[in-house]
Amino acid sequence: MNKCTERIFNGLVKENPTFVLMLGMCPTLAVTTSAINGIGMGLSTTAVLIMSNMLISILRKIIPDSVRMPAFIVVVASFVTIVDFLLEGFVPGLYDSLGLYIPLIVVNCIILGRAESYASKNPVLPSVFDGIGMGLGFTVGLTCIGIVRELIGAGQIFGKQVMPDSYEPLTIFILAPGAFFVLACLVALQNKIKHHLAKKGNEAPQAAGCGEGCASCAGRGICGGHLVSDTKKEEEGA
Amino acid sequence: MQELLLIAVGSAFVNNVVLSQFLGICPFLGVSKNVKTAAGMGGAVVFVITIASFVTGLIYKFILGNPNIMGGELEYLNTIVFILVIAALVQFVEMFLKKSMPPLYNALGVYLPLITTNCAVLGVALTNVQEGYDILTGVVNGFATAVGFLVSIVLMAGIREKTEHNDVPESFRGTPIVLVTAGLMAIAFFGFSGLI
Numbered sequence: 001m002n003k004c005t006e007r008i009f010n011g012l013v014k015e016n017p018t019f020v021l022m023l024g025m026c027p028t029l030a031v032t033t034s035a036i037n038g039i040g041m042g043l044s045t046t047a048v049l050i051m052s053n054m055l056i057s058i059l060r061k062i063i064p065d066s067v068r069m070p071a072f073i074v075v076v077a078s079f080v081t082i083v084d085f086l087l088e089g090f091v092p093g094l095y096d097s098l099g100l101y102i103p104l105i106v107v108n109c110i111i112l113g114r115a116e117s118y119a120s121k122n123p124v125l126p127s128v129f130d131g132i133g134m135g136l137g138f139t140v141g142l143t144c145i146g147i148v149r150e151l152i153g154a155g156q157i158f159g160k161q162v163m164p165d166s167y168e169p170l171t172i173f174i175l176a177p178g179a180f181f182v183l184a185c186l187v188a189l190q191n192k193i194k195h196h197l198a199k200k201g202n203e204a205p206q207a208a209g210c211g212e213g214c215a216s217c218a219g220r221g222i223c224g225g226h227l228v229s230d231t232k233k234e235e236e237g238a
Numbered sequence: 239m240q241e242l243l244l245i246a247v248g249s250a251f252v253n254n255v256v257l258s259q260f261l262g263i264c265p266f267l268g269v270s271k272n273v274k275t276a277a278g279m280g281g282a283v284v285f286v287i288t289i290a291s292f293v294t295g296l297i298y299k300f301i302l303g304n305p306n307i308m309g310g311e312l313e314y315l316n317t318i319v320f321i322l323v324i325a326a327l328v329q330f331v332e333m334f335l336k337k338s339m340p341p342l343y344n345a346l347g348v349y350l351p352l353i354t355t356n357c358a359v360l361g362v363a364l365t366n367v368q369e370g371y372d373i374l375t376g377v378v379n380g381f382a383t384a385v386g387f388l389v390s391i392v393l394m395a396g397i398r399e400k401t402e403h404n405d406v407p408e409s410f411r412g413t414p415i416v417l418v419t420a421g422l423m424a425i426a427f428f429g430f431s432g433l434i
Binding site: 022029074175176177180183188 | 260261262263267314322361364407408409411412413425428
């Protein structure tokens with residue numbers, strides 16, 4: 001497998017941002033009320049991710065190390081603004097239902113995480129494919145969660161009725177609490193698989209959600225979360 | 239006055255920032271292991287969001303949305319300017335506190351750098367602009383949103399302290415049970431929707 005397809009496989013399966021790394025939880029919970037919203041959000045994020053990975057990779061030797069975070073944020077914010085206007089112009093319906101979460105792509109830890117951990121260290125082409133892989137992985141994740149929530153909460157998939165008329169939709173699943181429950185089951189499933197792999201003696205990929213500690217988190221350079229865990233350790237030690 | 243109160247109650251409880259808008263999930267899950275640290279984080283968020291909504295409000299009113307500068311067409315810079323201002327502001331607040339108010343710095347210090355990427359801060363700044371709030375209303379909205387965050391993270395930490403030694407099914411230990419708890423809290427917060 002050459003490097004480019006390897007990056008796509010990596011993003012889609014091995015380091016899937018939603019299911020494995022647990023990154024970008026805010027949009028994952030907020031916009032997955034239906035499958036189509038999930039796809040819309042996923043593809044918008046993918047577009048931003050590809051463009052920002054490309055530009056950051058091109059500029060990686062020019063940006064001084066000490067100001068790289070603000071520089072990355074400016075690059076990402078510019079592309080988010082472009083995507084924001086494109087969506088508003090061409091798909092106003094989707095734009096309305098995603099609302100505030102489009103500009104909030106700026107603070108999505110997947111994008112800054114990939115910029116920091118991959119694009120700023122690798123040549124342009126692999127970085128672009130890394131963006132494609134990660135973005136598609138995120139899209140697939142959001143779409144799956146969206147399908148589950150839409151199916152249980154409204155009896156539909158992509159707006160088409162699939163459940164029989166006698167099915168009473170559990171509306172709670174497209175409301176806020178449903179997001180937490182679906183994600184909880186998802187993480188539990190992931191834990192189960194991890195335990196299973198650990199029993200067989202295989203090393204499972206580490207989760208990077210903030211609940212799991214910072215050692216493996218791709219975004220730790222940005223979030224500074226290690227400060228808190230370090231102080232906690234000191235408190236425990238004292 | 240009544241309008242301000244309605245906005246405050248609405249953003250603190252009815253549209254709770256964590257439980258119904260899903261902003262700031264990371265600190266909510268990560269820093270809610272005990273009540274003391276949760277309260278510290280919540281306090282820091284209240285502090286930063288209140289200042290940030292004031293500063294972004296000023297910038298929007300006098301620069302970005304000002305009809306005398308480029309005919310008020312600079313609005314497309316909102317996202318870029320706000321995120322940079324918030325990042326710089328957090329750094330600045332940290333330095334200021336360290337120098338002039340050491341007790342407050344010791345209480346909030348470690349949480350401040352975490353807040354830059356807390357999407358609640360940017361979320362509030364953008365909501366204020368989208369809803370067309372003036373500066374006072376924006377600050378009240380920001381403060382109330384942050385109080386909503388404080389309330390929910392402290393409640394969550396209290397629940398987690400109580401349930402820490404419960405016998406949870408193996409796969410649900412750690413993050414999943416916290417998410418289930420958050421879901422139940424979100425249902426409870428639906429009770430507030432009759433308020434306004």
